[in-house]
Amino acid sequence: MPNSLQISALDLRLSIMAGVLAVMALIFHVFTGNFLTPENLYNIAQQTAVVGIVAAAVALIIVARQIDLSVGSVMGVVGVLIAFLMYTHNWHWVPACLAGLAVALVIALYQGWLTAYLGVPSFVVTLGGLMSFRGAAFLVADGKTQPITDATFLLFGGGLDGSLGATWSWVLGAVLAALLLWNTVSRRRNAVAHGFPLRPVWFDLAVTGFFIVVLLAFVATMNAYVLADKGAGQGVPIPVLIWALVVMGMAFIVNRTRFGRYVYAIGGNPEAALLVGIPVKRVMLKLFLLLAVLVTIAAVVSVSRLNAGTNSLGTSMELYVIAAAVIGGVALSGGSGTVLGSVLGALIIQFLESGLLLMDVSIGWRMVIIGQVLIVAVVFDVLYRRATGERMT
Amino acid sequence: MSIPGSTPLIEMRGIHKAFGGVRAVEDVSVSVHTGEVVAVLGHNGAGKSTLMKMLAGAYPIDSGEVRMNGQAVKITNPADSQHLGIETIYQTLALADNLDAVANLFLGRELMTRWGTLDDYAMEKAARDVFHRLNPNFKNIRVPVRSLSGGQRQVVAISRALYFNAKALIMDEPCAALGPEETRMVHDLVRKLKAQGVGIFLISHDMPDVFGLSDRLSVMKNGKTVGTYRTADVNEDEVLGMIIAGKKVTRVPEAFAPA
Numbered sequence: 001m002p003n004s005l006q007i008s009a010l011d012l013r014l015s016i017m018a019g020v021l022a023v024m025a026l027i028f029h030v031f032t033g034n035f036l037t038p039e040n041l042y043n044i045a046q047q048t049a050v051v052g053i054v055a056a057a058v059a060l061i062i063v064a065r066q067i068d069l070s071v072g073s074v075m076g077v078v079g080v081l082i083a084f085l086m087y088t089h090n091w092h093w094v095p096a097c098l099a100g101l102a103v104a105l106v107i108a109l110y111q112g113w114l115t116a117y118l119g120v121p122s123f124v125v126t127l128g129g130l131m132s133f134r135g136a137a138f139l140v141a142d143g144k145t146q147p148i149t150d151a152t153f154l155l156f157g158g159g160l161d162g163s164l165g166a167t168w169s170w171v172l173g174a175v176l177a178a179l180l181l182w183n184t185v186s187r188r189r190n191a192v193a194h195g196f197p198l199r200p201v202w203f204d205l206a207v208t209g210f211f212i213v214v215l216l217a218f219v220a221t222m223n224a225y226v227l228a229d230k231g232a233g234q235g236v237p238i239p240v241l242i243w244a245l246v247v248m249g250m251a252f253i254v255n256r257t258r259f260g261r262y263v264y265a266i267g268g269n270p271e272a273a274l275l276v277g278i279p280v281k282r283v284m285l286k287l288f289l290l291l292a293v294l295v296t297i298a299a300v301v302s303v304s305r306l307n308a309g310t311n312s313l314g315t316s317m318e319l320y321v322i323a324a325a326v327i328g329g330v331a332l333s334g335g336s337g338t339v340l341g342s343v344l345g346a347l348i349i350q351f352l353e354s355g356l357l358l359m360d361v362s363i364g365w366r367m368v369i370i371g372q373v374l375i376v377a378v379v380f381d382v383l384y385r386r387a388t389g390e391r392m393t
Numbered sequence: 394m395s396i397p398g399s400t401p402l403i404e405m406r407g408i409h410k411a412f413g414g415v416r417a418v419e420d421v422s423v424s425v426h427t428g429e430v431v432a433v434l435g436h437n438g439a440g441k442s443t444l445m446k447m448l449a450g451a452y453p454i455d456s457g458e459v460r461m462n463g464q465a466v467k468i469t470n471p472a473d474s475q476h477l478g479i480e481t482i483y484q485t486l487a488l489a490d491n492l493d494a495v496a497n498l499f500l501g502r503e504l505m506t507r508w509g510t511l512d513d514y515a516m517e518k519a520a521r522d523v524f525h526r527l528n529p530n531f532k533n534i535r536v537p538v539r540s541l542s543g544g545q546r547q548v549v550a551i552s553r554a555l556y557f558n559a560k561a562l563i564m565d566e567p568c569a570a571l572g573p574e575e576t577r578m579v580h581d582l583v584r585k586l587k588a589q590g591v592g593i594f595l596i597s598h599d600m601p602d603v604f605g606l607s608d609r610l611s612v613m614k615n616g617k618t619v620g621t622y623r624t625a626d627v628n629e630d631e632v633l634g635m636i637i638a639g640k641k642v643t644r645v646p647e648a649f650a651p652a
Contacts, residue, residue, distance in 0.1 A: 008536075194514045256510040258503055261492075265500055268491035275451055275487040276501040276553075277471035335491035389540055 009388040010338065013329055017344045021351065028355030035355055038225035042234060044347075044354050045222070046158045049239035050305070051317065052346040053298040055324040056250045057291040059342040060260075062325055063267040064287055065334035066115060066122040070107075070129030071295055072317035076137035078104050079299035083146035083309025086153070093153040097300055104292040104299075107133065112288030116281040130318065138311040146309040157304030158237035160230075166223045169235035173219035176244075177212045184208045239301045246294060250339045253290075263287060267335035323370075324349055327377040336390070348373075400463040401650070402427045402592040403448070403479070403561050408457035410443055417443045419616045420457075425561065425592035429651050430583060432595045432607035432624070434636055440616040441596050442484075445563045448594070449481040450474035461561075475502070478560030482567055484596075486550040490539035494531075494549045495520040497538055498556060523552045527578065544575040551582060561592045568602055580606060600629050608651050614639040623648040 028035040054071050061068050078100040085096040111129055115122040148154060155162040164172060184204050191198050222240075223233035254260040262283045266273045273280050303309045328345025330337030352373060356366045401424035410418040418440040425431045433441045446452045448459065450471040459466050461477055468474050474481070481487075488497050495513075498520050506512045517534070524531045527548045538546055547567070554562050564583070568576045583593060583606050597603050603610060604624060612619040612635040619635045626645040634640040 190514050194518050196514075196517065258505070258511065261496060261500075261503065261511065265489040265492060265496075268489035269487075271485070272487040272489050273500075275449070275471055275481070275483060277450070277475055278501045279472075335489070390537075 009384075009390070010336075013384060014338065014340055014344065017329065017341065017348070021344060021348055024348065024351050024355065028351065028358065032355065032358040035358060038221050040354065040358070041221050042225040042237065044350050045218075045240045046237045046305075047354070048346050048350040049158075049237070049243040050298045050302045051320045051324055051349070052243045052343055053246050053294055053301065054291075054317065055321045055328070055342040055346050056247055056339050057294040058321045059325040059328065059330045059337050059339060060250070060254070060263055061122075061287060061291060062322070062330045062332060063334060063337045064263045064284060065267050065270065066284070066287075067322070067332075068111075068122065068126045068288070068291060069318050069322075070111065070126040070133055071291070071321055072314035072319075073130050073133035073137065074104060074107055074292070075295050075299045075302065075314035075317060076311065077107075077133045077140060078296055079303040079313040080137045080140045080146060080309040080311055082299065083148055083303050084141045086148060086150060087146040087309075088141065093150050097296070100299060101293065101296045104296045105289055108288040108292035109285070112285040115288070116284035134311075134315070137313065141309070141311070143311050148303060148307050148309070153300075154304050154307065155238050156242065156301050157306070158239045158301075159305065160227065162238040162304070163222070164235040164238070164241065166233035166235050169219045169223055169233075172236060172241070173216050176215055180208055180211050180215070239305070242297060242301060246297065247339055247343055254339055259283060259286060264335060269335075320346075320349060323374050326381075327374060329381060331381065331385070345377075348377075399426065399650070401425060401460070402429075402462060404460040405444070405448060406458050406460070408444060408447065408459075409455045410440075410447060410452065411455060416616050418447070421613065421616070421618050423594070423611050423618075423621070424649065425594055426651050427560075427592050428587055428590045429609070430587055430593045430595055430607045432597055432603045432610040433613065434597065434603065434610055434632065435613035436636060439613040439636075441613050442565060444613070445481070445565060445594060445596060448474065448479060449563055451481075472501070475557070478558070479563065480554035480557060480559035480561070481563040482550050482554060482565065484565040484569060486546055488538050488546060488549060491537050493536055494524065494534040494538055494541065494545075497549050498523070498552050502557065519556065520552070523556045524548060526555065527552060527582070543570050544572065544578075547571060547575060547579070551579070554586075559586075559591055561594070562586060563594045563596075565596045566598065567595070568597070568599060600632070603632070604629065609648055612636055621647050621649060623651070 025036055034040060054075070058068055058071060081103055082096045082100040085091040085099055086093055107129070111122070111125050114120045114125045188198060188204065219236060222236045225234045226232065227234065254263075262273065262278050265278060266280055266283060270280065299313070302313060306313070324345035325337065325342050326332065326345070327348050328337070328341030328343070330341060349370060352370050353366065356369060361369070404422070404424040406422045408418055408421045409416075421440070421444055423431065423433065423444070433445065435441045443452060447454045448468065450468045450473050453469060459468055466477055468477070489500060492500070495517050499516050504512045504515045504519070520534060524534060528545070531545055531548055533541070538549060541549070567579050571579065583595070587593060595602070595607055607624045609621060610624050610627075610632065611621040612632065614636070619639050620641045622642060622645060626648070627642055631642045635642065
């Protein structure tokens with residue numbers, strides 16, 4: 001690996017995963033003939049958003065050597081509560097969502113406090129939460145489905161109307177592309193100002209160019225999805241926009257804030273984190289609160305997608321979320337993993353689901369296959385870490 | 394070096410610490426003056442590391458008091474200790490293996506930009522300077538520290554004390570895992586810091602370290618102090634007698650302040 005390119009083992013691994021994703025898409029397309037169509041990709045993007053939003057935060061939880069098994073149930077109780085307040089009590093969607101957020105934060109305070117301050121293993125705390133909050137989701141509306149009709153609220157779920165439209169999608173694409181370019185330029189300028197070695201210009205251009213091409217190709221694909229009775233391109237679905245904002249926010253937290261660095265330090269060596277004066281308990285509690293915010297966002301998107309709040313909302317989502325994080329390269333031993341990895345992990349799972357469905361593979365076989373893919377991903381993870389010297393055994 | 398009987402830089406008096414029913418430290422008093430090296434000796438489990446961890450803020454003190462320049466100070470966590478200018482180099486080095494050398498140097502005390510974000514460039518620049526002072530050949534400062542050699546990892550841990558201008562330094566077995574060349578680097582550094590007026594507590598098992606570096610030594614056994622002497626007044630056998638048998642030296646007077 002040429003040193004002047006400053007490619008870390010991490011970048012390499014993300015590249016490999018992106019490659020796996022591309023190969024999967026091609027194989028499914030060859031077998032089904034309609035995998036790489038705007039319609040299918042539009043649906044995949046939209047369907048992945050909920051798991052992707054939660055996985056971005058759960059990835060950090062796992063980095064900090066914790067786990068949260070209760071995310072699906074918490075999303076259920078929060079989602080039903082929001083729908084219940086809107087349908088049965090005629091609340092406006094804004095206060096309803098804020099009430100949902102408040103409940104999610106209280107739950108996070110409770111579970112986070114038990115984990116961080118009392119030292120109860122988060123596995124046990126959230127396993128209890130998995131059962132309790134699923135029950136609570138039933139109790140909120142006595143198990144009755146709460147339909148949603150508010151047109152504004154339903155935009156969050158995507159669907160036929162919940163997308164940006166062609167023009168705004170291009171604007172969004174252009175803004176993000178400019179942001180990527182500016183990021184690279186300012187990094188180079190900073191490196192020069194501090195007298196640090198630079199990566200070759202062609203390399204920086206190629207990497208930035210690659211991301212911009214992927215971004216614009218995505219926008220073009222979403223715009224190419226034209227509904228027969230609408231006559232105009234759909235553009236980027238709102239859930240995907242929300243997911244993208246969440247991922248950018250999380251990436252900022254991880255790379256640019258003290259809190260993000262402390263999460264990784266705690267995951268790398270909890271004892272050292274304490275000894276150098278990091279407020280480990282407070283960081284851990286904040287992490288659970290951050291997850292609660294994202295679970296609430298996911299609940300809103302999810303309820304809106306279903307046009308209703310039901311007590312089964314988010315059932316077994318925790319498995320998909322954790323699988324997405326792990327396939328995305330988050331090590332359960334803590335200290336390593338990326339937000340971008342969680343995006344790729346969530347996409348790989350959804351690609352499999354969607355591709356196998358298009359191939360008419362039954363639900364039983366789909367579960368068998370996805371489960372084994374998870375294991376393949378972890379085997380790869382173990383071998384890769386051994387090869388890059390990250391793990392000794 | 395300060396005048397005998399002057400106020401110590403750090404004084405720990407009548408310190409007690411128990412874990413459950415086990416009395417780890419019982420009524421122990423030690424002190425260090427500016428520009429002095431005090432060796433803290435004892436068997437494994439004698440309580441020396443526990444004593445020093447209390448000064449570093451890693452363990453709360455059950456009872457007893459800590460004075461700095463004569464003023465009573467309260468240390469309840471590592472941040473308190475750092476604010477007082479006390480730096481600690483742990484035997485385990487306290488490094489996050491998944492982070493690079495720069496992040497580890499500033500861990501817990503990151504430099505921030507005016508927008509409240511991490512200032513990675515300023516940190517890397519400062520880190521390069523301080524690493525270079527300790528080891529000019531140390532260049533791979535942007536890889537996770539798990540891939541560094543033992544000596545390089547030691548450099549990262551020591552650089553914390555250097556960068557944050559320690560007034561007092563606690564070194565827990567600083568040479569235990571080092572080769573001869575790196576051991577010499579640590580010895581040079583101790584002498585340099587001492588000359589700059591830093592007060593140093595040195596926990597060590599190694600007699601050449603103790604006799605080569607320290608001005609005074611305090612021996613602990615079973616959580617209690619056996620005795621405190623000027624290093625020049627005692628010989629190796631007497632020190633070993635104190636460590637192993639807890640036998641106090643009566644041939645020379647104890648020394649609670651440097652000569």
